[in-house]
Amino acid sequence: MAEVAFKEILAGCTKEGELYSRIKENWVQCFACGHKCKIPPGKEGICKVRFNIGGKLFVPFGYVSGIALDPIEKKPFFHVLPGSAALSFGMLGCDYHCSFCQNWITSQTLRDPRAVSSIEKISSEEIVNIALSKKAPVITSTYNEPLITSEWSVEIFKRAKGYGILTSYVSNGNGNPQVLDYLEPWVDLFKIDLKSYSQKTYSQLGGLLQNVLDTIKYLHLRGKWIEVVTLIVPGMNDSDEELTDMAKFICSVSPDIPWHVTAYHQDYKMNAKEDFTPTAALIRAAEIGYKEGLHYVYTGNLPGQTRNYENTYCCSCNELLIQRQGFRVISNKISDGRCVRCRAEIPGKWRI
Ligand code: SF4
Structure with missing residues (x-):
């Protein structure tokens, strides 16, 4: 599949994100990962899948x-x-x-x-x-x-x-x-x-x-x-x-x-x-x-x-x-989150 067509398909599976803020002149800053990209209108972040349209950050969804x-x-x-x-x-x-x-x-x-x-x-x-x-x-x-x-x-x-x-x-x-x-x-x-x-x-x-x-x-x-x-x-x-x-x-x-x-x-x-x-x-x-x-x-x-x-x-x-x-x-042999022999607690999630 051509990259442009695939990009369009992915763009159809998005919604406006929650992890961002508006900065200057329709730029946005994304906070979904440590890169904290500052993204101008029409561009995407380092991950390529979160992008700015008209001052709103659109993110993968659905x-x-x-x-x-x-x-x-x-x-x-x-x-x-x-x-x-x-x-x-x-x-x-x-x-x-x-x-x-x-x-x-x-x-x-x-x-x-x-x-x-x-x-x-x-x-x-x-x-x-x-x-x-x-x-x-x-x-x-x-x-x-x-x-x-x-x-x-x-x-x-x-x-x-x-x-x-x-x-x-x-x-x-x-x-x-x-x-x-x-x-x-x-x-x-x-x-x-x-x-x-x-x-x-x-x-x-x-x-x-x-x-x-x-x-x-x-x-x-x-x-x-x-x-x-x-x-x-x-x-x-x-x-x-x-x-x-x-x-x-x-x-x-x-x-x-x-x-x-x-x-x-x-x-x-x-x-x-x-x-x-x-x-x-x-x-x-x-x-x-x-x-x-x-x-x-x-x-x-x-x-x-x-x-x-x-x-x-x-x-x-x-x-x-x-x-x-x-x-x-x-x-x-873990029982109730403990060692079966000495009853020491074993860290983890052993039951819901
Ligand atoms: S790489 Fe993607 S998820 Fe990370 S801050 Fe940039 S746009 Fe957001």
């Missing part, structure tokens, strides 16, 4: 590019209702342009002409009805960056919460206080990427490290459940020093925040044969996480290959509590 029932372990949330399903939906666009993106077909829309994906118009009521009919206890905004489509997520989540459904974001963490305040009443769970501990690397991806660190601290202070993910990309973020810095930071916020260190495989612009994460690198990252004091560190994307690092152990008595392989829960 469609999905994908919707599926995923294991909650795939998000990944390992301390939320183990073994349950999360109804997952995504839109198009991203505020970053990572060369290793594993969702680039949806995330790089209107930025990379090869990134073309179909969309389906849908109402928030229909999405919630799907979750109810499939008995999914969680709805997740994922597949592209949810911050940039926050008005649509909030529309869905307001309705979902009326039915006691938990709501979640799978986000790169490029937040700011305005969007996080806006989301606070409506989003229960956050998966946040900590892609690196170097601003130089974040500059290559199109972001600011400090925004991500501040987002993690902000969400924790407000009592949100967070799990942090670091995709270990060889040569980019896998040095002992950088892994130690990331683990230390998470631990300084709370040692109870789970840290997922996950394996990269060839994708998007990083597609050389050697572009994958060796098993040993994941194990080393997990060991560093535990050495720095984190209570729960998990390896991902190499099922069954990383010793016991996919499992949850009690951090008080070391009892095996949840045994996993990949996204599959083999056994779960």
